[in-house]
Amino acid sequence: MSDNKTHAVIAGGGLAGSLLALTLAERGMRVSVVEKRGDLRSEEAPSGRSINLALSERGIHALKGVGLADTVLENTIPMRGRIIHAVNGETKFLPYSRHSHEFIRAISRPGLNRVLLQRAGDNDQIELHFDTAVSSIDLVQKTISITGSDGQANSLSYDLLFGADGAGSVVRSEIEQSVDLGYQQSMLAHGYKELTIGPEADGGFKLEKEALHIWPRGTYMLIALPNMDGSFTCTLFLPQNSTPGFEQLTTPQAVDAFFSDQFADAKELIPDLTEQFFANPTGVLGTIRCQKWTADGATLILGDAAHAIVPFFGQGMNCAFEDVSVLADFMDSSNYADFSDLLADYEASRIPNANAIADMALDNYIEMRDLVADPVFRLERSVALELERRHPDHFIPKYSLVSFNRISYQRAHEIGHAQQHMLKTLCQECTSLDEIDWDRAASMVLTLPELS
Numbered sequence: 001m002s003d004n005k006t007h008a009v010i011a012g013g014g015l016a017g018s019l020l021a022l023t024l025a026e027r028g029m030r031v032s033v034v035e036k037r038g039d040l041r042s043e044e045a046p047s048g049r050s051i052n053l054a055l056s057e058r059g060i061h062a063l064k065g066v067g068l069a070d071t072v073l074e075n076t077i078p079m080r081g082r083i084i085h086a087v088n089g090e091t092k093f094l095p096y097s098r099h100s101h102e103f104i105r106a107i108s109r110p111g112l113n114r115v116l117l118q119r120a121g122d123n124d125q126i127e128l129h130f131d132t133a134v135s136s137i138d139l140v141q142k143t144i145s146i147t148g149s150d151g152q153a154n155s156l157s158y159d160l161l162f163g164a165d166g167a168g169s170v171v172r173s174e175i176e177q178s179v180d181l182g183y184q185q186s187m188l189a190h191g192y193k194e195l196t197i198g199p200e201a202d203g204g205f206k207l208e209k210e211a212l213h214i215w216p217r218g219t220y221m222l223i224a225l226p227n228m229d230g231s232f233t234c235t236l237f238l239p240q241n242s243t244p245g246f247e248q249l250t251t252p253q254a255v256d257a258f259f260s261d262q263f264a265d266a267k268e269l270i271p272d273l274t275e276q277f278f279a280n281p282t283g284v285l286g287t288i289r290c291q292k293w294t295a296d297g298a299t300l301i302l303g304d305a306a307h308a309i310v311p312f313f314g315q316g317m318n319c320a321f322e323d324v325s326v327l328a329d330f331m332d333s334s335n336y337a338d339f340s341d342l343l344a345d346y347e348a349s350r351i352p353n354a355n356a357i358a359d360m361a362l363d364n365y366i367e368m369r370d371l372v373a374d375p376v377f378r379l380e381r382s383v384a385l386e387l388e389r390r391h392p393d394h395f396i397p398k399y400s401l402v403s404f405n406r407i408s409y410q411r412a413h414e415i416g417h418a419q420q421h422m423l424k425t426l427c428q429e430c431t432s433l434d435e436i437d438w439d440r441a442a443s444m445v446l447t448l449p450e451l452s
């Protein structure tokens with residue numbers, strides 16, 4: 001439904017923006033990407049920003065859409081389950097799935113962005129402007145003002161404008177000057193700090209490689225994801241202002257004592273812990289929801305600009321990528337004569353899904369930092385995997401629906417809610433799989449919402 005005359009401008013050449021550029025160019029548009037940062041293809045990534053991410057089915061599907069899945073997957077590490085680290089150093093493996101082909105994958109954020117930008121740079125329909133920030137938008141004239149890092153101001157006109165400029169989106173706040181998007185931001189009381197466990201001298205991994213490691217401590221947690229170079233990126237999620245909290249960890253002694261007390265096995269693997277702790281920034285986390293993502297039938301925000309979520313389901317990027325693949329599906333359908341209707345339908349179908357994954361991500365923080373250490377929760381997860389084995393047409397655990405399937409987030413949320421109720425009922429007063437009433441379970445699964 002477009003031709004070479006349609007000029008799409010994308011604010012932000014991050015994960016969503018670079019994937020979107022490829023998707024629009026493949027559909028015949030001329031695309032300009034305006035990216036505030038320097039060119040990742042030739043520069044080192046800025047430090048302090050989450051450097052590895054969990055990639056799962058929705059993200060992989062979107063990468064297939066631009067022919068990049070195989071290239072990207074070559075540089076990922078399977079994470080087949082969670083390894084839970086108790087305070088006394090004991091560990092326990094909790095698989096993500098009962099199927100060996102179902103796992104999430106650790107991937108480098110800058111590496112992935114670089115692959116997308118390289119492919120975009122090879123496409124003569126796409127112009128990339130680095131070190132250039134979108135500063136304002138004129139929705140009536142359909143122009144954006146851009147400013148280079150040298151202070152040079154310029155403007156670009158567009159037929160379609162996409163705001164893929166992240167949680168602090170300028171496009172979103174500029175639209176809000178004239179259109180009420182129903183924007184809400186709710187900050188978490190917890191922040192995060194990244195730390196690195198380096199590789200062994202021979203490049204090996206100091207922890208089990210194919211897992212996501214969690215040190216759950218009730219109101220806070222440490223996690224670690226593997227990197228291709230043998231290192232792990234750890235993230236400490238902790239309240240800002242509590243006991244313990246970031247505001248208390250102001251001296252090397254305090255940090256050292258906190259880690260010795262709570263994460264002794266991890267601390268041993270980070271000899272320069274306190275140096276890293278004070279050199280790396282403390283990030284903030286929050287959820288952004290909007291009631292509208294479009295303006296004037298020609299402007300759309302997507303990815304974190306439209307729906308930033310907390311990172312505890314590992315779905316922010318996957319959801320941003322799914323935004324692009326769902327938009328592509330709308331563009332490929334023959335139902336639309338113009339973009340205005342298409343964007344309105346896209347927005348109406350997608351917002352409930354963004355809200356659903358935002359809610360599930362918030363719920364998952366409690367699961368990761370607290371419940372994974374609870375024997376009742378672990379039994380419920382084992383029962384869920386066994387139910388999937390016995391009743392594959394009626395029961396797929398919520399985690400799998402979100403991470404290994406592409407059923408809508410909204411539907412996964414509804415089904416997950418019903419499953420949780422059922423698991424609680426079945427596991428009441430049981431301590432092992434042998435004690436579960438499987439006949440009762442067989443009739444209960446039939447009352448669950450359908451898996452579609």
Ligand SMILES: Cc1cc2nc3c(=O)[nH]c(=O)nc-3n(C[C@H](O)[C@H](O)[C@H](O)COP(=O)(O)OP(=O)(O)OC[C@H]3O[C@@H](n4cnc5c(N)ncnc54)[C@H](O)[C@@H]3O)c2cc1C
Binds near residue numbers: 054283302320
């Ligand atoms: C600690 C942490 C861990 C996470 N882990 C995961 C995970 O495991 N799995 C997962 O799926 N997601 C994860 N996420 C979420 C994921 O990082 C985001 O959802 C994803 O980066 C969103 O992509 P985006 O392109 O919408 O935004 P961004 O990645 O923020 O990209 C926005 C781009 O816009 C540019 N920009 C900003 N303002 C302007 C402007 N005015 N003009 C021009 N350019 C501009 C920025 O420089 C940036 O390149 C995590 C997030 C955090 C914070």
